[in-house]
Amino acid sequence: GVCVARYPAVAGLATLLATGMSGPKGVSGSAVASERLWGRHLKLWQPVLASASAGTLNRGSAIAIRLVTIPLLLRYLGVERYGLWMTIASATAYLTMLDFGTVSALTNRLSRCYARGRSRVAASLVLSATLGLCLVATFGVATACIVIFSVDWAHAFHLSSAAAVAEVRPTIVVATLLAGAQLALAAILRLPYTMQRGSLSEGYQLGGNVGSFVAILGVVRAGGGLPWLAAALMSGPVVAGLCVLAHLTRTGDLSASRMSFRRHSRVIVALGRAGGAFVVMQVVGTLLFALQFPLLATMRGATAVAPYALLTQIMLGLQIPLTVLQQPLWTRIAGLRAHRDISGLRSIIRNYLIAAGAYSAVAGVILILFVNPLLVLLARSIITTPLSLRLAFAVLCALGLIGGGNLGSVLLALDLSKPLALLSAIQLLAFIVAAVVLVPAFGALGMVASVCAVYLIALPPTFVLLRRRLDVLGNTGGTVAGMPVPA
Helix, strand or coil, X not given: CHHHHHCHHHHHHHHHHHHHCCCCCCCCCCHHHHHHHHHHXXXXXXXXXXXXHHHHHHHHHHXXXXXXXHHHHHHHHHHHHHHHXXXXXXXXXXXXXXXXXXXXXXXXXXXXXXXXXXXXHHHHHHHHHHHHHHHHHHHHHHHHHHHHCCCCHHHHCCCCCHHHHHHHHHHHHHHHHHHHHXXXXXXXXXXXXXXXXXXXXXXXXXXXXXHHHHHHHHHHXXXXXXXXXXHHHHHHHHHHHHHHHHHHHHHCCCCCCCCCHHHXXXXXXXXXXXXXXXXXXXXXXXXXXXXXXXXXXXXXXXXXXHHHHHHHHHHHHHCHHHHCCHHHHHHHHHHHHHCCCHHXXXXXXXXXXXXXXXXXXHHHHHHHHHHHHHHHHHHCCCCCCCHHHHHHHHHHHHHHHHHCHHHHHHHHHCCCHHHHHHXXXXXXXXXXXXXXXXXXXXXXXXXXXXXXXXXXXXXXHHHHXXXXXXXXXXXXXXXXXCCCCCC
């Protein structure tokens, strides 16, 4: 009681998980009412779970491929070149910041367009956004290439082997080109989710992952270097984006009326202005992930990146059953809000928080008890992880599932982008300060602690924002009687 009284965020979470999201209380406890309630839950979650099922298959296959390729690449590349690749792959994520928030700003607009039957308007928005992304990606890649050929990367990453020194620059070039292509196709890959057809995007991404795996095996068999492996590893999303574009064009979902370049420009500028808060969040999110590996490499050497990267990959794999909900959950909530279904919003968010809390315990046990036996089996004891690092990753995994991307998507769907952008800036500052203090002394363990601090800072205000927004929506126009739930 004292805790709840002193800390409004705790009270907010308790309210959300108890009665705050359950909507108006009914007086009937009959079996018919219970059956209707479960039917309501299933109807709310049906499009989310349909996309999530395909997403689980996609990401499950991706983690299976990763489990096969990790020991393969470790033996083929060695610890230093493997750590170098993880550093380069994370650094190229900086290019994704150049979309200026247009893809995120599109999500709510597209979800509302399709919920209201305005598919041609949605298609025009996507085509304009894609044109703008292509122009920005071209500029970003050209600028990045100037930087790439101006820096002594071997010295920056403390490389010692001749192979790593020779391959570092061409590998960065290849990764940059493919990252630019991914940026150009970002809006296309997002579109099926807003149509409540996320399985389309996930299916093509699955095909891209399988093709990437085949290409990796081909490069290793042929004895190719790290640049060729970079091309194989990063080509999957590009192929998937092109396939989604071809599919939607063939089915007529992107057959918008012809627009002049001036009209496209106006749409691009409007999306750019609307995406201001999303830019901040995207920059912060990209930096929070991409800075981890370079900071660890520069402060403790590329060799220190390998165990941290392996545990990160395993944690991301364990989070798949819930992280696949991020896009369909965002678009589903945006659609429910467009139909002013407040009771549906409360129900779906409450169910997610309960599931995230329960699953976090399962994932934590796996990280603590089974990671080292798995690494021994897959990597033949090339790398082992201490108990302290595994415990830290278990905490990080729980914080990420409960208060990470999925809950952030809920807030964005409820048009809370501006306060979330401010919170993101505070998180980035906290991460940089913590990393500078902790990583030089504690290495990978200090990096995990720095990321945990990011989530701990964000959780209380996040739950307060969510509770207040749901209260406001409930007071200004709850569920309209008889209004159908969008399919």
